[in-house]
Amino acid sequence: MVLLLAVNMVTRAGFSLKQLKMWGIIRQKVAAGGGSPVARIRPVVSNLRNYSSAVKQMMVREALNSALDEEMSADPKVFLMGEEVGEYQGAYKISKGLLEKYGPERVLDTPITEAGFTGIGVGAAYYGLKPVVEFMTFNFSMQAIDHIINSAAKSNYMSSGQISVPIVFRGPNGAAAGVGAQHSHCYAAWYASVPGLKVLSPYSSEDARGLLKAAIRDPDPVVFLENELLYGESFPVSAEVLDSSFCLPIGKAKIEREGKDVTITAFSKIVGLSLKAAEILAKEGISAEVINLRSIRPLDRSTINASVRKTNRLVTVEEGFPQHGVGAEICASVIEESFSYLDAPVERIAGADVPMPYAANLERMAVPQVEDIVRAAKRACYRSVPMAAAA
Amino acid sequence: MRFIPESSEKRVPCFRVLDDNGELIKGSDFQQVSKEVAVKMYSHMVTLQVMDSVLYEAQRQGRFSFYLTTIGEEAINIGSAAALSADDFILPQYREPGVLLWRGYTLQQFANQVFANKADDGKGRQMPIHYGSKKLNYITISSPIATQLPQAVGVAYSLKMEKKDACAVAYTGDGGTSEGDFHAALNFAAVMEAPVVFICRNNGWAISTNISEQFRSDGIVVKGRAYGIRSIRVDGNDALAVYTAVQAAREMAISEKRPVLVEALTYRVGHHSTSDDSTKYRTLDEIEYWKTERSPINRFRNWVERQGWWSEQEETELRSSIKKQLLQAIQVAEKTEKPAITELFSDVYDVPPSNLAEQEKQLKEIIQTYPQDYPTDVPV
Numbered sequence: 041m042v043l044l045l046a047v048n049m050v051t052r053a054g055f056s057l058k059q060l061k062m063w064g065i066i067r068q069k070v071a072a073g074g075g076s077p078v079a080r081i082r083p084v085v086s087n088l089r090n091y092s093s094a095v096k097q098m099m100v101r102e103a104l105n106s107a108l109d110e111e112m113s114a115d116p117k118v119f120l121m122g123e124e125v126g127e128y129q130g131a132y133k134i135s136k137g138l139l140e141k142y143g144p145e146r147v148l149d150t151p152i153t154e155a156g157f158t159g160i161g162v163g164a165a166y167y168g169l170k171p172v173v174e175f176m177t178f179n180f181s182m183q184a185i186d187h188i189i190n191s192a193a194k195s196n197y198m199s200s201g202q203i204s205v206p207i208v209f210r211g212p213n214g215a216a217a218g219v220g221a222q223h224s225h226c227y228a229a230w231y232a233s234v235p236g237l238k239v240l241s242p243y244s245s246e247d248a249r250g251l252l253k254a255a256i257r258d259p260d261p262v263v264f265l266e267n268e269l270l271y272g273e274s275f276p277v278s279a280e281v282l283d284s285s286f287c288l289p290i291g292k293a294k295i296e297r298e299g300k301d302v303t304i305t306a307f308s309k310i311v312g313l314s315l316k317a318a319e320i321l322a323k324e325g326i327s328a329e330v331i332n333l334r335s336i337r338p339l340d341r342s343t344i345n346a347s348v349r350k351t352n353r354l355v356t357v358e359e360g361f362p363q364h365g366v367g368a369e370i371c372a373s374v375i376e377e378s379f380s381y382l383d384a385p386v387e388r389i390a391g392a393d394v395p396m397p398y399a400a401n402l403e404r405m406a407v408p409q410v411e412d413i414v415r416a417a418k419r420a421c422y423r424s425v426p427m428a429a430a431a
Numbered sequence: 432m433r434f435i436p437e438s439s440e441k442r443v444p445c446f447r448v449l450d451d452n453g454e455l456i457k458g459s460d461f462q463q464v465s466k467e468v469a470v471k472m473y474s475h476m477v478t479l480q481v482m483d484s485v486l487y488e489a490q491r492q493g494r495f496s497f498y499l500t501t502i503g504e505e506a507i508n509i510g511s512a513a514a515l516s517a518d519d520f521i522l523p524q525y526r527e528p529g530v531l532l533w534r535g536y537t538l539q540q541f542a543n544q545v546f547a548n549k550a551d552d553g554k555g556r557q558m559p560i561h562y563g564s565k566k567l568n569y570i571t572i573s574s575p576i577a578t579q580l581p582q583a584v585g586v587a588y589s590l591k592m593e594k595k596d597a598c599a600v601a602y603t604g605d606g607g608t609s610e611g612d613f614h615a616a617l618n619f620a621a622v623m624e625a626p627v628v629f630i631c632r633n634n635g636w637a638i639s640t641n642i643s644e645q646f647r648s649d650g651i652v653v654k655g656r657a658y659g660i661r662s663i664r665v666d667g668n669d670a671l672a673v674y675t676a677v678q679a680a681r682e683m684a685i686s687e688k689r690p691v692l693v694e695a696l697t698y699r700v701g702h703h704s705t706s707d708d709s710t711k712y713r714t715l716d717e718i719e720y721w722k723t724e725r726s727p728i729n730r731f732r733n734w735v736e737r738q739g740w741w742s743e744q745e746e747t748e749l750r751s752s753i754k755k756q757l758l759q760a761i762q763v764a765e766k767t768e769k770p771a772i773t774e775l776f777s778d779v780y781d782v783p784p785s786n787l788a789e790q791e792k793q794l795k796e797i798i799q800t801y802p803q804d805y806p807t808d809v810p811v
Binding site for chain 2: 145148150151153155156157158159160161162163164165166167168169171186187190191195196197198199200201202203204235236238258259260291338341
């Protein structure tokens with residue numbers, strides 16, 4: 041019964057039966073948790089048991105939609121632009137209902153030209169509008185990266201403050217499920233290396249609402265990295281979060297779970313995996329502190345360092361490629377500022393250093409799993425079993 | 432079955448008002464200009480030419496790192512600028528300082544920019560010739576080619592939303608039309624019905640790439656139709672023709688809310704920039720021919736003089752006055768201090784971030800501790 045409900049919810053959220061099968065949600069027999077390796081892949085349907093709680097549940101998709109709606113309603117200069125955002129209601133339905141509500145002058149369906157609409161968005165921002173440009177995935181932002189970096193990020197500086205670019209670039213980033221190398225790249229480190237840009241990455245619905253609103257209101261260009269697999273995930277939201285004035289500060293990380301033995305930093309979908317890892321670690325007597333970065337640039341170095349100074353151990357986790365990644369920056373920051381507090385070498389978990397393969401078993405091996413985080417935390421606590429494990 | 436041939440038998444004709452000697456062509460569509468406007472246009476063309484010559488020489492003397500001239504394209508610069516209103520928003524490539532000059536940017540401001548001193552409006556952030564002025568509705572020049580084209584469409588969209596009696600005007604060279612951004616911008620502008628005028632300075636060369644190697648179409652004008660855009664080819668060395676065509680294009684763009692393409696044929700007399708020696712890929716004879724016999728300045732001068740609005744004496748006086756002003760401006764600019772160290776850290780974001788504030792503080796402390804290692808002409 042629960043399984044049927046799950047399938048129902050998830051298919052209504054737009055996932056195909058094929059995807060559900062791949063994730064092991066539909067199987068010949070239902071394994072009782074912790075069975076075959078396939079059972080571990082369940083990114084979407086985690087919180088369906090909590091239906092009857094008094095706190096409102098909101099899907100990330102709905103959180104983003106409501107944030108866009110409220111900001112467009114509050115400021116007539118805000119407008120949305122991208123492929124399929126209007127008539128199709130958004131490739132991932134994030135902009136559902138907005139064309140109908142605000143009309144074609146504020147929700148623009150564009151021809152297929154990332155370079156074109158990104159350049160146009162930047163030009164509109166130069167002249168005073170506040171565009172929200174959607175990339176169907178950030179992989180396609182590569183075709184527009186010149187406009188993001190050279191036309192948006194650097195303009196305020198190069199024009200000595202005369203040209204500000206209050207633009208938001210948003211869309212799904214990082215790995216999805218079964219979409220291969222050109223649809224799975226994580227661009228957090230790429231964009232976060234550029235001065236002049238702000239880079240945000242939400243995890244929960246609260247993050248999605250608060251950070252998107254902050255991004256739209258910010259006078260600087262913001263790269264807003266969502267995650268396709270999180271769109272259908274529900275999170276509890278308080279009345280404060282639902283209020284239209286709700287906004288989260290840019291540059292502040294959130295401590296999702298307090299702990300005292302090891303600090304785990306993560307962003308986006310990986311926060312969910314880290315929290316699961318923390319549960320497992322707790323059973324083994326390791327109290328992990330999970331930090332949800334929320335903001336990749338500016339990075340909340342003070343929260344991260346304060347945490348490491350408390351726990352003395354660091355594990356950074358990300359989906360993206362390891363070299364020059366977000367974790368590399370966090371490790372460097374901690375070593376620079378809190379070296380004498382470290383009781384163990386820093387641990388850096390990242391995606392495999394290969395273009396994302398398509399085959400489901402290979403894909404699973406190419407992104408961090410909960411066990412990888414658990415093993416790394418144990419290593420940092422000198423609790424690991426000394427054997428050559430493929431970390 | 433009939434294939435549309437790759438090119439027409441006849442090339443698209445070129446709109447002209449003055450012949451090569453500066454005589455009015457009988458029967459040509461001509462927007463009459465007053466003496467005031469004509470003299471202002473002519474003297475600005477001369478000013479542009481003198482400014483370019485003097486600043487080019489200064490670069491060759493090693494006084495600043497880079498320069499690029501507009502020699503041979505003065506008619507496009509000034510003719511188009513004169514046809515526009517102050518509210519029209521300009522997105523240039525980089526060979527259009529004449530438009531800024533027309534709108535009131537002073538010789539001193541140009542000099543300050545190339546010397547990147549404290550008085551530079553750009554706070555010394557950019558390399559020479561990358562001017563800009565929000566006040567004069569002229570966006571700061573950005574080096575990547577053709578990126579200003581889709582941006583112009585965005586600006587035009589904003590203007591349309593504001594219902595303003597103004598358009599966006601984007602300039603590009605012949606080389607810029609090969610960029611993906613050119614295609615995206617034109618296509619999109621037509622679909623969006625954006626009031627933007629695209630002015631293409633087809634000057635025959637993109638550094639050493641001749642137009643025969645840049646595209647195989649009959650220039651740029653024929654590309655307009657491919658996107659559903661009204662287009663015209665004009666003699667870019669005929670100041671009055673440029674003036675007339677751009678004025679008409681502007682009118683259409685604003686009243687009909689559509690993009691318009693103007694291809695202005697001209698010749699790049701100077702080298703691409705001070706980093707180029709064009710004699711390596713074209714003959715001195717060719718350059719000399721376009722510099723003297725096809726000079727847009729001489730041609731317009733003939734017409735203005737024939738109207739009785741200009742004389743040899745005024746010519747001499749103007750040229751020597753501009754030259755003197757420029758030498759003065761250069762001296763002042765060179766002596767002016769460089770921008771203060773604080774400008775290294777400002778404007779990255781709207782509000783300076785804490786890491787930069789911290790670094791600035793640390794840097795100032797180091798300078799205080801080791802003043803002998805720090806240059807004296809850079810204020811802290």
